[in-house]
Amino acid sequence: MEFDEVVRRRRMVRNYTDDPVDGEVLDRILDRAQRAPSAGFSQGVSFVVITGEERRAEIARLGHEEEYLADGFDPWISRAPVHVVICVSMDAYLERYREEDKGGPDSRTANEEGWPIPYWWVDAGASMMLLLLAVVDEGLAAGFLGSHNLGELSTLLDIPDHVAPIGVVTIGHAADDRRSGSLARGRRSDAIHREHWESPAGD
Numbered sequence: 001m002e003f004d005e006v007v008r009r010r011r012m013v014r015n016y017t018d019d020p021v022d023g024e025v026l027d028r029i030l031d032r033a034q035r036a037p038s039a040g041f042s043q044g045v046s047f048v049v050i051t052g053e054e055r056r057a058e059i060a061r062l063g064h065e066e067e068y069l070a071d072g073f074d075p076w077i078s079r080a081p082v083h084v085v086i087c088v089s090m091d092a093y094l095e096r097y098r099e100e101d102k103g104g105p106d107s108r109t110a111n112e113e114g115w116p117i118p119y120w121w122v123d124a125g126a127s128m129m130l131l132l133l134a135v136v137d138e139g140l141a142a143g144f145l146g147s148h149n150l151g152e153l154s155t156l157l158d159i160p161d162h163v164a165p166i167g168v169v170t171i172g173h174a175a176d177d178r179r180s181g182s183l184a185r186g187r188r189s190d191a192i193h194r195e196h197w198e199s200p201a202g203d
């Protein structure tokens, strides 16, 4: 698939067929997701891949799937044959930036407070996007479930304390789904500023 088509096709899909995701296809997707950039090549992002039905059902419960059902959505979380929990370790960044080529143990970024932008969250987002695009490139569909019960999710999946799950990417074969009401907001047309930050006329 051409890159432009992958980008245009990507959207959060909130329903899947019963068809499983081929193991080799999943491996390719995960391989590509690991090619995301990371600050200092810290590589602090990890992925927990879940295909077991019971665990997926539990993740759906922690993600308040019943609220989606009450809003007219399909059981898109439990129905997705694959869940990928994207995780990131801040410690990986602090350790990397204590190395000599990054300023050593006394550098500003040796501690969390010294980071004007916490790059671990930036990198987790970049990995998430690459994962979503890799899924589309394989002719599959994905959705993202944000922050519900992340502590319990960690417990369920044995994620260690120093690693933070940022959310769940659901992957499967697309089925007809209900679109998010948020899309009614329409696409912004004022995000690009050229040469300097232009304010809208009249401001």
Ligand SMILES: Cc1cc2nc3c(=O)[nH]c(=O)nc-3n(C[C@H](O)[C@H](O)[C@H](O)COP(=O)(O)O)c2cc1C
Binding pocket: 010, 011, 012, 013, 014, 144, 145, 146, 147, 180, 182, 183
């Ligand atoms: C950080 C982040 C968190 C999100 N959390 C949720 C979520 O918890 N549940 C959900 O249904 N969609 C979630 N979404 C999907 C957004 O609603 C969706 O990306 C947005 O409405 C634009 O639609 P599109 O991605 O289909 O183009 C999230 C998206 C992002 C980037």
